[in-house]
Amino acid sequence: xxxxxxxxxxxxxxxxxxxxxxxxxxxxxxxxxxxxxxxxxxxxxxxxxxxxxxxxxxxxxxxxxxxxxxxxxxxxxxxxxxxxxxxxxxxxxxxxxxxxxxxxxxxxxxxxxxxxxxxxxxxxxxxxxxxxxxxxxxxxxxxxxxxxxxxxxxxxxxxxxxxxxxxxxxxxxxxxxxxxxxxxxxxxxxxxxxxxxxxxxxxxxxxxxxxxxxxxxxxxxxxxxxxxxxxxxxxxxxxxxxxxxxxxxxxxxxxxxxxxxxxxxxxxxxxxxxxxxxxxx
Ligand SMILES: [Zn+2]
Ligand SMILES: [Zn+2]
Numbered sequence: 001x002x003x004x005x006x007x008x009x010x011x012x013x014x015x016x017x018x019x020x021x022x023x024x025x026x027x028x029x030x031x032x033x034x035x036x037x038x039x040x041x042x043x044x045x046x047x048x049x050x051x052x053x054x055x056x057x058x059x060x061x062x063x064x065x066x067x068x069x070x071x072x073x074x075x076x077x078x079x080x081x082x083x084x085x086x087x088x089x090x091x092x093x094x095x096x097x098x099x100x101x102x103x104x105x106x107x108x109x110x111x112x113x114x115x116x117x118x119x120x121x122x123x124x125x126x127x128x129x130x131x132x133x134x135x136x137x138x139x140x141x142x143x144x145x146x147x148x149x150x151x152x153x154x155x156x157x158x159x160x161x162x163x164x165x166x167x168x169x170x171x172x173x174x175x176x177x178x179x180x181x182x183x184x185x186x187x188x189x190x191x192x193x194x195x196x197x198x199x200x201x202x203x204x205x206x207x208x209x210x211x212x213x214x215x216x217x218x219x220x221x222x223x224x225x226x227x228x229x230x231x232x233x234x235x236x237x238x239x240x241x242x243x244x245x246x247x248x249x250x251x252x253x254x255x256x257x258x259x260x261x262x263x264x265x266x267x268x269x270x271x272x273x274x275x276x277x278x279x280x281x
Contacts, residue, residue, distance in 0.1 A: 001144075001165045002038060002280050003204060004030040004056070007049020008273040010175070010210050010224070010246035011074050018252040023275020025049035026074035027174050027246060029206065030056065033143060033165060038278070041142040044161060044172045045069055046094075049275065050078030050085070061089035061127060065141045067134060067148075068096040069174055070158035071112070079109075080118050082125075090127025093141075097150075097157040098133045105131035134159055149194040152180035154223030162198040168281035171199040171239070174246045176208045178229055179220040188216050188229045191236045199237035203281040206273060207233060209244035212259060227259050227270075234268040243273040 007025030014024040028049030030040035040056055041064035053062055062084040068075055079085075085092050096105050106122050109131065114121040122131065136159075138147050147162040153175045160173035178189025185191075199205045210224035227244050234242035242263075247256050256272045263270035 001034065001163075001168055001170070002032040002278050003170055003206075004032070004040060004278040005049075005243075005273045005275050006030050006052040006055075007045075007047045007078070008245055008247060008275050009047075009074070009249055010208075011249050013048050014249045018254075021253040021274060022247055022256050022272055025052065025275055026077065028052070028078060029172060031144065031163060031170070032056075040064065042144055042163065043067065044163075045075040045174065046079045046082065047074050047076070048078040048081070050082040052276070053082065053084035055276075057084045060084070061087035061091070063089075063091040065093045065095065067141065067146070067161060068094070069160065069172070070097055070153060070156050071108070072156065072175065073112070075174070076109070076112060079122070080113055080120070085127065085129075086125045087127050090125075090129070092127060093130045093132065094122075095132050095134045097159055098135070099157065103133060105133050147198065149198055151194055152177045154180075154221075160195060160198045162202065169202045170204045170206065170281060171202045172206045173198060174206065174208055175223065176225045177220065177223040178225055179216060186213070186228065186232065188213050188220075188226045188232075191233055195233055196237050199233055199239050201238045203240050204243060204279060205230070205234045205237070205239040205241070206243045206245045208246045209259065210246050210248045227262070231263050231266050231268060231270050234270070235266065239268055242268055242270045243279075244270060245273040247272070
């Protein structure tokens with residue numbers, strides 16, 4: 001499969017010359033099967049990186065599934081501007097985490113996308129849109145096998161995903177607060193069962209690296225993980241590569257480079273996820 005980083009930033013977009021190499025769009029990763037001429041059919045999160053889908057589809061509509069880990073702004077704000085999905089020929093299944101057993105997916109999404117916050121609601125997007133719920137467990141989507149597991153974050157239910165095409169696999173855990181479960185071996189959170197299962201032996205682990213280890217004591221309560229945790233999890237779980245993801249908005253290209261350099265000696269190779277790049281697994 002191919003994994004394309006359409007948006008790698010956390011919290012809010014970061015425009016400006018000091019952010020061009022890693023990119024300013026918020027969380028969105030596009031997955032394509034081999035042999036599909038690089039046409040993504042499974043999207044992970046709907047941050048402003050959704051605006052990059054025409055890079056792959058040109059004027060063609062998106063036809064596939066959009067899985068949301070959770071509903072924070074940096075994971076949904078691309079939706080109203082998703083031109084490949086807001087398209088007469090689009091066929092989109094959007095799945096989001098329920099708040100409880102009574103959740104209506106479309107109504108929940110409309111709380112952030114409807115007047116007076118935005119001129120139209122989700123049901124007014126052009127094309128054929130279906131709204132549904134993600135639940136813990138294993139399911140099929142667009143020919144991929146997806147495992148969804150709830151992970152601790154802050155303010156709303158949050159999932160991590162493991163996606164496999166039968167040959168290769170990727171784990172996507174963009175927002176994760178491991179310290180909510182304790183200090184763990186290095187004081188930056190334990191390597192708990194849910195994330196170990198998601199990341200076990202994956203070809204690529206894409207993980208929350210909003211913080212650096214020394215920032216956790218002060219800022220861990222905001223709901224994020226340190227880059228050191230991401231790489232530590234990759235090592236413990238046997239991942240083949242780790243992509244540091246969800247860079248905090250003020251982290252410049254130079255600063256992300258410095259974070260990545262910390263792991264030059266790590267057994268599992270670590271890269272900084274960069275918008276506009278694609279990895280073939
Ligand atoms: Zn986020
Ligand atoms: Zn979040």
